[in-house]
Amino acid sequence: MLVFIRKLLLFLLPFVLLLALYAYLDPFKVIKHYDSYFAHDLPNYVYINKEHGTVENFKARYPQQQYDSYILGSSRSFNFRAADWRQYINSDKIYHFDASKESLFGVAGKLAFLQKRNSPIKHALIIVDATLLKQAENEKGHLFIKHPEISGESAISYYFEYVKAFFSFNFLYDYTIWKLTGKAGKTLDSKALHYDEITNELLQKSLEDELKKDSVGYYARRKNVFYTRKNAPIIANAVLQEKHKALLQQIKNILTEQHTDYKIIISPLYNQEQLNPADVACLQQIFGKEHISDFSGKNKITDYVGNYYEFSHYKPFVAAQVMAMAYGNGQYK
Amino acid sequence: MLFNSFQFLLFFPIVTLLYFLLPHKFRWLHLLIASCVFYAAFIPIYILILFFTIIVDYIAGIMIENAEGTRRKWFLVLSIVVNVGTLAIFKYYNFFTNNINDLLHSLHVTTYNIPLLQLILPIGLSFHTFQAMSYTIEVYRGHQKAERHFGIYALYVMFYPQLVAGPIERPQNILHQFHEEKHFDYYNVTDGLKLMMWGMFKKVVIADRLALLTDPVFNFPHQYPPITLVLATLFFTFQIFCDFSGYSDIALGSAKVMGFTLMQNFRSPYQSKSISEFWKRWHISLSTWFRDYLYISLGGNRVSVPRWYFNLFFVFLVSGLWHGASWTFVIWGALHGFYLVFAIVSQPVRTWLNDKSGVSKLPWLNNTLQVLSTFVLAAFAWIFFRANNAGDAFYIIQKLPGAYHDLMHIVQTHSVYFMNIWELPNISYDYVGLCIGLIIFMEAVHVVQNKMSITATLNKQPKYVRWAVYYAAVLCIIFMGVYENREFIYFQF
Numbered sequence: 001m002l003v004f005i006r007k008l009l010l011f012l013l014p015f016v017l018l019l020a021l022y023a024y025l026d027p028f029k030v031i032k033h034y035d036s037y038f039a040h041d042l043p044n045y046v047y048i049n050k051e052h053g054t055v056e057n058f059k060a061r062y063p064q065q066q067y068d069s070y071i072l073g074s075s076r077s078f079n080f081r082a083a084d085w086r087q088y089i090n091s092d093k094i095y096h097f098d099a100s101k102e103s104l105f106g107v108a109g110k111l112a113f114l115q116k117r118n119s120p121i122k123h124a125l126i127i128v129d130a131t132l133l134k135q136a137e138n139e140k141g142h143l144f145i146k147h148p149e150i151s152g153e154s155a156i157s158y159y160f161e162y163v164k165a166f167f168s169f170n171f172l173y174d175y176t177i178w179k180l181t182g183k184a185g186k187t188l189d190s191k192a193l194h195y196d197e198i199t200n201e202l203l204q205k206s207l208e209d210e211l212k213k214d215s216v217g218y219y220a221r222r223k224n225v226f227y228t229r230k231n232a233p234i235i236a237n238a239v240l241q242e243k244h245k246a247l248l249q250q251i252k253n254i255l256t257e258q259h260t261d262y263k264i265i266i267s268p269l270y271n272q273e274q275l276n277p278a279d280v281a282c283l284q285q286i287f288g289k290e291h292i293s294d295f296s297g298k299n300k301i302t303d304y305v306g307n308y309y310e311f312s313h314y315k316p317f318v319a320a321q322v323m324a325m326a327y328g329n330g331q332y333k
Numbered sequence: 334m335l336f337n338s339f340q341f342l343l344f345f346p347i348v349t350l351l352y353f354l355l356p357h358k359f360r361w362l363h364l365l366i367a368s369c370v371f372y373a374a375f376i377p378i379y380i381l382i383l384f385f386t387i388i389v390d391y392i393a394g395i396m397i398e399n400a401e402g403t404r405r406k407w408f409l410v411l412s413i414v415v416n417v418g419t420l421a422i423f424k425y426y427n428f429f430t431n432n433i434n435d436l437l438h439s440l441h442v443t444t445y446n447i448p449l450l451q452l453i454l455p456i457g458l459s460f461h462t463f464q465a466m467s468y469t470i471e472v473y474r475g476h477q478k479a480e481r482h483f484g485i486y487a488l489y490v491m492f493y494p495q496l497v498a499g500p501i502e503r504p505q506n507i508l509h510q511f512h513e514e515k516h517f518d519y520y521n522v523t524d525g526l527k528l529m530m531w532g533m534f535k536k537v538v539i540a541d542r543l544a545l546l547t548d549p550v551f552n553f554p555h556q557y558p559p560i561t562l563v564l565a566t567l568f569f570t571f572q573i574f575c576d577f578s579g580y581s582d583i584a585l586g587s588a589k590v591m592g593f594t595l596m597q598n599f600r601s602p603y604q605s606k607s608i609s610e611f612w613k614r615w616h617i618s619l620s621t622w623f624r625d626y627l628y629i630s631l632g633g634n635r636v637s638v639p640r641w642y643f644n645l646f647f648v649f650l651v652s653g654l655w656h657g658a659s660w661t662f663v664i665w666g667a668l669h670g671f672y673l674v675f676a677i678v679s680q681p682v683r684t685w686l687n688d689k690s691g692v693s694k695l696p697w698l699n700n701t702l703q704v705l706s707t708f709v710l711a712a713f714a715w716i717f718f719r720a721n722n723a724g725d726a727f728y729i730i731q732k733l734p735g736a737y738h739d740l741m742h743i744v745q746t747h748s749v750y751f752m753n754i755w756e757l758p759n760i761s762y763d764y765v766g767l768c769i770g771l772i773i774f775m776e777a778v779h780v781v782q783n784k785m786s787i788t789a790t791l792n793k794q795p796k797y798v799r800w801a802v803y804y805a806a807v808l809c810i811i812f813m814g815v816y817e818n819r820e821f822i823y824f825q826f
Contacts, residue, residue: 001353001517011803160339169812 019163027175028142028162029053033060038195041205045178045188047143050075050202051099051106055113055147057200058095065198067095068120072110073127074102076267079316080127080323082199088327089123089261096200101144103135104128108247109150111254124255124262125323128283129296130275134239136247141165203316207309215306225310229272233298238276240283248286255287262287263326268295268318270311272302293326334374336583337537337816344371345587348493352591357514361484364511364591368493372456375497379455382419383491389415390465391486394472398479405473412469416462423454428658457497459655461490463622468504470626477504485511492593494584498577500598500618507595515592524788525589530806532582537814539771540575543568545759545815546768551719554728559735560743561752564765566729569719570712571772574602577616601779603711606703608672611711619655623648642677646670656718661726665717672710 026032027046037053038044058067069091071080075098082094097110107126114121138151142165148155165171174185184190191206211218219226240248255262264287266275274297283292301307307318334340348367355363373380393412397405427449434446468489471477480486489508495501550557550565557565581598588595602615612620631644646667653666687693692702713730720726743749754760781787791799 004517004519004522011800014804015807157339164816167811172812 018167022163022166027166030159030162035060036195036197038193038202041192041194043184043190043192043206045184045190046175047187047189049100049143049145051102051144051147051150054097054099054200055149057197058097061198062117062119065093065095067093069094069123069125070097070110070114070121071095071125071127072097072102072107074098074129074132075100076129076269076313077102077125077127078202079204079314080125080319081203081316082196082201084316084320084323085125088323091122094123094199096202098200099144099146101135101139102132103137103139103146104133104244104247105136105138106146106150107132108250109146109152111251113150115254115258121255121258121260124260126251126262126264127267128264129267129269130236130239130273130279133244133275133279136241136243204309204313219305222310226270226305226308227311229270229298234271234273236273236276236279236296238278240279245282245286248283252286262291264292265322265326266292266294266296268299268301268307268314268322270302270305270308270314272298274298293322295322295325334371336580336587337533337814340374349587349590353517360515361482361488361511364493365484365488365491368488368491368496371493372491372496375456376453379453382423382455382458383461384487386416386419386462386465387487387490390469390490391480391483393469394479394486395481397469397472409469409473413466416466420458420462422450423452423458425654425658426450427452460499460501461496463501463619463655464495465490467501467622467626468508471504477508480504480508482512492588494588494593495595498580498584499616500581500584500596501622502596502618507593510593518592520792521592522590525586525591527788527791527803528586528589529583530586530803530810532579532584532586533810533814534579534806535575535582535775536579537816538809539768539775540572540579541815542764542771542813543572543575543768545764546754546757547572547719549757550754551725551729552721554720554725554732557753558739558751559732560739561754562729562732563736564752564754566712566716568768570603570708570715571775573715573718574599575775601783603708603776604704604779604783605707606700607707608669608676608710611707612669612673619652623652627651642674645673645677649673660723661717661720664723664726665714668714668717672714 023031029037029046029048030052033056037048037057061067069085069089071077071082071085071094073080077098078096080096082092082096085094086092097114099106107128111121111124138146138153140161142161145151145158145161146153148158151158166175170185171187174187178184178188191204192209194203194205195201207218254260264283266280266283275294280292280294295301301314301318301321307314309315334344344367348363351363352360369380372383390412393408396408397412400408430447430449437443437445468477468480468486472479480489485508488511489502489504490496492502492507492511547565547569550561551569554562578599585595585597596618598616598618600614600617602611605611605614628644628648631647632640633644634641636644647670649666649670650663651666652669653662653664656662656666684693687699692699716729717723717726720729739751742751749755749762778787791802794802
């Protein structure tokens with residue numbers, strides 16, 4: 001048996017060394033703690049799990065910042081700027097408690113996380129759409145999986161996702177080439193982002209620079225991205241089932257217990273799909289009509305292509321407009 | 334826990350190392366605890382169902398052996414009723430109830446709905462209930478002495494390598510192995526690890542890669558043209574083989590590392606020359622179970638011809654139902670039953686055709702045609718196995734002839750864009766080429782394996798050759814594996 005174990009250890013040595021290299025390099029920024037999980041006005045190159053950065057950054061800064069107001073949602077919520085929201089709430093302790101490809105599961109998990117830590121939730125702005133509402137389980141894959149403190153699931157499985165991602169051939173190849181030559185391959189991100197560690201805001205610097213330089217060319221180069229929409233209104237399929245309603249009720253209970261002043265905004269997406277009336281009715285029933293602002297479907301915001309960076313994300317000024325209406329008159333049709 | 338999970342990567346070496354470090358008298362307990370941990374990683378509370386059936390069958394086995402006359406039969410019936418009853422409640426109750434409700438409503442007998450049960454199917458239920466029934470039946474038949482050691486009997490049912498997806502072992506094969514003292518054997522360990530590696534390769538490199546295309550196509554068949562439906566069917570044919578045989582290889586390999594020999598469950602089934610041969614090569618533990626405990630009990634082929642045909646058809650109908658509580662599985666089983674009966678009935682005509690056409694004089698052509706036709710029949714039946722419902726299955730079948738026109742279109746226009754798969758995540762020309770290459774590689778390994786033992790040949794090579802092969806295999810598994818926590822297909826049974 002000892003001979004076998006010796007041979008096995010020798011055989012495994014290269015893999016152990018690779019694992020050690022992974023731990024040393026920590027490309028996804030999950031092993032060590034960082035002052036900033038995103039580069040300032042520069043590309044990150046390696047895609048970071050926004051959820052991970054959001055949670056770890058929050059834990060590190062909360063003692064000093066004492067956040068009490070949160071913007072929650074997917075990457076579509078990124079452009080709801082703290083500076084714009086400030087004028088509607090009497091707090092400037094705002095934190096973007098968001099994640100890429102956020103889900104209902106994630107939103108509920110984050111609010112539960114805050115409650116468990118006895119962090120007051122005075123104000124909440126929750127940006128939803130059908131995609132977010134539909135997902136009632138944890139995501140898979142290193143980019144979107146929920147932080148174990150949010151999901152309550154195995155930390156070992158969580159960190160193993162990153163090990164798997166590191167050992168994927170395409171990533172390891174592109175990463176090695178980038179480290180050696182500075183050239184970023186397909187699996188790396190060369191778009192610059194603007195990041196604020198205090199509010200955890202992440203904004204599209206590269207795209208904004210491109211628009212400022214040549215807005216006509218920007219849209220001309222993206223003709224295939226901005227597909228032609230149908231004239232007739234589209235109603236999305238209903239997504240809220242019992243498990244979703246349970247999560248929504250959980251969110252409501254936390255917000256009620258915390259006496260939170262909150263708004264739920266249904267995003268005005270480029271696809272012009274109106275959130276199913278049954279789902280809207282469900283949200284209104286659980287949270288109250290006064291808390292729900294529905295900007296989905298075909299309207300002046302979604303009609304105008306210039307409101308979008310691409311088919312998935314609207315710009316900060318649209319988010320500001322939507323916020324103004326939500327805190328002012330409500331619906332925009 | 335899944336074999337292709339990080340938890341198993343930790344679980345297996347720890348359990349194996351402790352197994353060899355412990356004295357023999359404690360090993361059964363160690364393996365039993367490990368098997369409980371393995372099973373409880375799914376839904377912990379369901380281990381109680383397992384314990385319940387284990388207790389019933391343990392007692393039944395002893396009572397059968399001690400009793401005389403008809404009392405022996407009653408204890409056997411009790412065991413079978415408990416096992417089949419457990420299976421019926423968890424797996425089939427809702428299926429039959431839904432169908433009864435639909436029938437009563439359609440006949441306007443009543444608008445009342447017989448209530449359904451909100452139960453999740455305990456993982457591996459179909460496998461371990463059959464293994465448990467195998468025990469009491471063999472004790473009843475006098476082929477196996479009742480196991481008096483409760484822990485050893487519990488381990489027979491719960492042995493983790495084969496607990497959740499087989500192979501469905503016979504007590505004569507495995508019970509005595511739990512009593513025997515196993516010693517660390519270098520070649521058992523290395524051969525077992527090689528088998529596990531091969532199984533993992535088939536699962537994560539081939540099966541889960543093929544699923545990237547088969548899942549979206551079978552989930553939304555109406556969105557794809559006929560040629561894509563054919564491609565998905567062919568891919569699924571190999572996906573299910575790699576998934577299931579990969580699991581079996583990992584099960585056999587992990588048992589072998591500890592010195593246990595489990596029965597072989599697959600033997601290059603797609604090289605079969607008939608459906609009858611296919612079932613001697615595919616899921617061998619299940620097909621032999623049905624042969625020995627149902628088919629022969631019904632009389633087998635020692636009955637009138639019509640009754641023989643009925644026995645064959647019925648056994649496969651039940652086999653289909655065993656796989657799942659859904660009409661698609663029933664149709665799949667019935668189709669195989671039909672294939673077998675038709676093969677027998679048409680044998681004289683086919684022999685005459687072969688002789689008349691001269692094919693019988695060309696063994697290589699004859700064999701090739703037989704293998705191809707068996708493959709096509711099996712692949713066709715898999716449509717029902719994989720489709721989400723009977724409607725989708727019939728839709729796919731109805732579209733199949735259109736694949737010829739799609740193929741002609743591709744030949745004429747050199748364009749495959751219309752296949753509608755290129756927008757799917759991870760699907761590209763390289764992907765399709767890689768999948769085909771992997772399937773060819775795997776079948777080539779099977780062909781070579783039929784002629785000689787690859788493991789034995791490898792063991793004779795110099796160390797640097799062997800290690801190069803091992804590193805290549807591990808690197809393929811790491812870098813080419815598709816890791817999306819995909820369950821093994823047969824876990825749903």
